[in-house]
Every structure is written in structure tokens, then in C-alpha cells.
Amino acid sequence: MSINILKENNVRNNRLNANALKKVKHISHISHNNENFYTYELIQSIAKFLLDRINIRPKIGIICGSGMGTIADSLTDRHIFPYETIPHFPVSTVPGHEGRLVFGCVNGIPIMCMQGRFHYYEGYPLWKCAMPIRVMKLVGVTHLLATNAAGGLNPDFEVGDIMIIKDHINLMGFAGNNPLLGVNEDRFGPRFPPMNKAYNKKLREAVHGAAKDLNMSSIVKEGVYSVIGGPNFETVAELNMLRICGVDAVGMSTVHEVITAHHCGMTVIAFSLITNKCVTNYDDHSEAKHSEVMEAAAERAPLIRSLVSKIVSYIDENHLICTDEIFSP
Ligand SMILES: O=P(O)(O)O[C@H]1O[C@H](CO)[C@@H](O)[C@H]1O
């Protein structure tokens, strides 16, 4: 090929790339649901809105699962933001999710707590459900503690057990639905984040240690969580399929938050409260009910608060000094 043809090809390619980039720039603000993605600057403005109104600078974020809002109620020196008062925030629509961001302290350690999370089945795309995690990141949070209520699929699990999540199966991701959809924002993290170390091993061990101190080791298990989109609970056949795939507990949340947190370099620990045993045979006439999920959560509330308090102290004592991973916007 002559030098001239090569030059012409280069010019044409550059023009095509420029056009493609323009297009991508245009669509980068449009989601599959034809709504705006949150830009980095918008998330920054939400973080600033919050930081301008509080005195503490939390490094630990907590998400309260269904019926576990008392974790937030037990914080001291609270500053509460109902979601509807925060610019660009979605609102909570699920019973057992109060819908407030609560800043406060556990054992004197500053915390940013979501008293109520967002679920896909509420009609929000996953990137919107997970947006508060990015707000946490820009507020300065380095460690995320996510809790949820889940159905126990492992036959050894009982109602009231706590399952430390060691891994997940992102069923919604299999179908192409992911909180990281859209043009990647490099200031948060890489386009293709690995997920094999999403649930921090050291913190998982620390939770076992905390459970031992609290004399509750017999109810603390470890396992794989899987997310379905909801809002219906699973069929018998679906549950049997999930069990064959190695799932120990099933729910409708958390995975989008964990992916988003891990993507932006946060250290993650998560646990499920087993609020019901999954119905895996046709002769069992019991049915999953949200009211029972909430009752089981209320019953375990004091133990969960004690466990959370121990985990927070552990993170404070052992992890926050390690600042090399901390991201600066
Ligand atoms: O995962 P969290 O928010 O704890 O809630 C769980 O409980 C609800 C069903 O009872 C679903 O939303 C499920 O995901």
C-alpha cells in the first residue's frame, strides 16, 4: 500500500472515531430506560450537598436490609436526611425501608447509613438503585457493610441465621442487567472490574471472630447469595435450579450495591439474615411473605445491632489506617 493510501485511511479512521465518540458522548447520558445516567459531577454535587450539612466525615457506610432499620436508629448524634429532601435521590417505596440517609456514630465511629435501599422491582434501573454507593464514595466512605433479608436455600440454614456472603451469583447480570451499564466513568473504576475478591476475606474472618465474642457462632454461617429481580418470590423449580447452582440464600438486592462499591475500590462486607426457609418441594404448603420477613428481622434486631457494632469497631481499629487504596476524586 502506498504512503498516500495509508495516510488517507488514517484520516478516514480518525474521522470515523471522532464521529463514534460524538455518538457515544451523546448516548452516554441515556440509559436503556431512556432516562439520564448520573454523571460524575451530579454525584459530586449530591455528596457536596450532604457534606455541607454535616460535621462528621464517615469512612464506613452501612445499608440496612428489610426490617433492619433499627441499625440506623441506634446511631448516636444523628443527622437525618429523608431521601425526598436530597437532590436527585430516588424515594423508598418498600415497607421496612424507611427511606432516609442517617449520619451518626457507632461506638464514636462516624457512619453513613442508608435506612432503606432501592430495589430494581420498585421500577428503578440498577444504576439508579446503586447511585447512593457512589455518593458514599465521594463523601469519603472506604468500607461498605451491606445487610439484607434473604430466603434460606441451604437446608442447613434456619430462620434467624446470619449468612456472611462469601460470593454471589448475579442472575440479573446473566441477562445483561448490571449497575455498571453505560459508558464507563474511569474516575470511579475500570471498565471491566474483576469480581473474584468482591467480599473481603479478612472482614469475613473478622465477622466470625465477632460472632464468637458475642456467643452467636452457632447461628453465623457463610455462603453464596443470589439475586433475582423480584418482586415475586421464587417458584419451586427456580429454587431447585438455584440450589443446584450452589446458591445458599436468595434475595432481591445487594448485588448491584456490591458491584458498584467494588468497582470504585471500596472494601465490602455483607451478610444476609435468613428470614424464611425457601420452599423447595411441592408438598410443602408454606409460602414466603414479606410480613414474616419483617417479623424475623425484628426478632433478630438486637443481635444484628451488636454484630454491626463489633464489625464497625474492627474496621476502625484494623483497616482505616490503610489509605493507599483510598480514591481521591
Ligand atoms: O434485600 P432486602 O432489601 O433486605 O429485602 C428483601 O426482602 C424483600 C422481600 O421480603 C425483598 O426486597 C428482598 O430483597
Ligand SMILES: Nc1nc2[nH]cnc2c(=O)[nH]1
Ligand atoms: N427472593 C427472595 N427474597 C427474599 N427476601 C427475604 N426472603 C426472600 C426469599 O425467600 N426470596
